[in-house]
Amino acid sequence: MLVVEGLTCRFGTKAAIDNVTFSVTPGSFVGVIGRSGAGKSTLLRSINRLNPVSDGRILYKDIDVTTLRGRELRQWRARSAMIFQQFNLVGRLDVLSNVLMGRLAEVSSWRSLAQLWPAEDIAVALSALEQFDIAALAAQRADQLSGGQQQRVAIARALVQNPEIILADEPIASLDPRNTKIVMDALLRINKHFGITVICNLHSLDLARTYCDRLIGMATGRLVFDDVPAALTAQIARELYDLEADEVMGTVPPPVSGTAIPALGEVAAA
Numbered sequence: 001m002l003v004v005e006g007l008t009c010r011f012g013t014k015a016a017i018d019n020v021t022f023s024v025t026p027g028s029f030v031g032v033i034g035r036s037g038a039g040k041s042t043l044l045r046s047i048n049r050l051n052p053v054s055d056g057r058i059l060y061k062d063i064d065v066t067t068l069r070g071r072e073l074r075q076w077r078a079r080s081a082m083i084f085q086q087f088n089l090v091g092r093l094d095v096l097s098n099v100l101m102g103r104l105a106e107v108s109s110w111r112s113l114a115q116l117w118p119a120e121d122i123a124v125a126l127s128a129l130e131q132f133d134i135a136a137l138a139a140q141r142a143d144q145l146s147g148g149q150q151q152r153v154a155i156a157r158a159l160v161q162n163p164e165i166i167l168a169d170e171p172i173a174s175l176d177p178r179n180t181k182i183v184m185d186a187l188l189r190i191n192k193h194f195g196i197t198v199i200c201n202l203h204s205l206d207l208a209r210t211y212c213d214r215l216i217g218m219a220t221g222r223l224v225f226d227d228v229p230a231a232l233t234a235q236i237a238r239e240l241y242d243l244e245a246d247e248v249m250g251t252v253p254p255p256v257s258g259t260a261i262p263a264l265g266e267v268a269a270a
């Protein structure tokens, strides 16, 4: 169980996250929603400890993540892998090397610098690429791939960290609709087949309602909604986005229980 207790993150005098409390059951697919500037990225980055925590605690399996330092902090970052909007790959390196970066916490620094990866790690990385049907791209430079392919490489890199939680910060924000579906399906498969908890920031309410089994709504740093997608009424959506409800609700997609989970290897056909 991940427990966030009274979390506050200030930048100067401004609280980007203001006394936020919630908990996440293992294996959930949680969507974090809210308008631009609501604090969604800051929340995910704080859980991963990329942003400083001003107040409150983050507990995971009774470990106080907020106090971790050095090696233990590195291990926490491996257990709670981040996926970013802009993929954060090393463009001049090939795809396989990028995925192997996910093993950095496990191998000595001289081995990684010399690119002397253990055969077992290479096999794990290739297998992760196969999961997303991009093993054929292993030798290509990362910056030669499409956005959707790059994000799948980033997800494979996260997967080889053996994470228990994936924190996806607007993972589809720069993708077209087809690649959006491919990447969201990849996250859904990771969640359902490997039981990895996914916490995902999303701008689109339609996507959040389609893929997530729980939604956390943020507004000006505060948690204002925490429930199943079906409980998100037009009124709450209007308050969250400060817009006409029809504008943000769109066409209501089927609930997540009706969402088919693509089988392994099906992603490219999507």
Ligand SMILES: Nc1ncnc2c1ncn2[C@@H]1O[C@H](COP(=O)(O)OP(=O)(O)OP(=O)(O)O)[C@@H](O)[C@H]1O
Pocket (backbone or CB within 6 Å): 011, 015, 016, 034, 035, 036, 037, 038, 039, 040, 041, 042, 043
């Ligand atoms: N490093 C920082 N320094 C100063 N202010 C920051 C920093 N990071 C975030 N903020 C501020 O904190 C608030 C929340 O930002 P955050 O990026 O978490 O929002 P968001 O909901 O993820 O927005 P978006 O959907 O546009 O990415 C904003 O007012 C932002 O300007």
